[in-house]
Amino acid sequence: QLQLQESGPGLVKPSETLSLTCSVSGGSITSTNYYWGWIRQPPGKGLEWIGSIYYSGNTYYNPSLQSRVTISVDASKNQFSLNLTSVTAADTAVFYCASLKYSTSRYFDYWGQGTLVTVSP
Amino acid sequence: SSELTQDPAVSVALGQTVRITCQGDSLRRYYASWYQQKPGQAPILVMYSKNSRPSGIPDRFSGSSSGNTASLTITGAQAEDEADYYCNSRISSGHLYVFGTGTKVTVL
Numbered sequence: 001q002l003q004l005q006e007s008g009p010g011l012v013k014p015s016e017t018l019s020l021t022c023s024v025s026g027g028s029i030t031s032t033n034y035y036w037g038w039i040r041q042p043p044g045k046g047l048e049w050i051g052s053i054y055y056s057g058n059t060y061y062n063p064s065l066q067s068r069v070t071i072s073v074d075a076s077k078n079q080f081s082l083n084l085t086s087v088t089a090a091d092t093a094v095f096y097c098a099s100l101k102y103s104t105s106r107y108f109d110y111w112g113q114g115t116l117v118t119v120s121p
Numbered sequence: 122s123s124e125l126t127q128d129p130a131v132s133v134a135l136g137q138t139v140r141i142t143c144q145g146d147s148l149r150r151y152y153a154s155w156y157q158q159k160p161g162q163a164p165i166l167v168m169y170s171k172n173s174r175p176s177g178i179p180d181r182f183s184g185s186s187s188g189n190t191a192s193l194t195i196t197g198a199q200a201e202d203e204a205d206y207y208c209n210s211r212i213s214s215g216h217l218y219v220f221g222t223g224t225k226v227t228v229l
Contacts, residue, residue, distance in 0.1 A: 047223070052216075052218070105173075106154075109166050112163065
């Protein structure tokens with residue numbers, strides 16, 4: 001069973017870059033059955049898909065965030081990462097990493113516990 | 122449209138049946154998946170591929186789909202089913218994703 005764990009700063013200043021890493025255990029990030037994704041949830045609001053990456057580096061991003069988002073993968077560490085630039089208070093959210101099952105159906109089957117990132121001076 | 126619309130809130134009496142719906146154009150082409158989220162917790166997958174349950178999800182949860190609407194039904198709702206529920210689907214070329222607006226289920 002896959003386990004995912006987010007890590008990174010809990011506080012980021014406005015206009016700076018938010019950087020988070022997701023560590024994957026219980027399976028290989030190079031599995032051909034999975035993409036790997038980031039999802040966020042502002043306090044009291046719903047879920048928003050940020051983007052997904054395949055171990056080869058293929059990435060797909062939410063069009064609303066595409067200009068500010070970069071997702072990368074480090075297969076040697078079994079990790080993938082999120083960078084979100086030029087953050088504002090509106091980017092304050094719980095950030096989740098998740099495994100995206102890549103079959104005839106696509107679904108997020110395993111999730112990290114989430115990490116709260118606050119954007120504040 | 123790339124949106125998935127859900128009713129904001131529904132309530133169900135203990136032991137009764139509740140259906141949660143998700144509407145969107147993408148559902149005519151792609152199956153929805155469903156996620157349960159309790160306060161302070163990460164979402165968990167409860168339904169995928171129209172009507173498949175992950176291991177450990179009770180069989181009182183079932184899924185269906187017709188046209189632009191996907192549904193998650195809880196038959197014999199239990200107190201522990203009180204949570205927020207989100208649908209999700211691929212959109213556009215199939216590599217982008219969107220979550221529904223979420224439905225808060227209250228078990229009375």
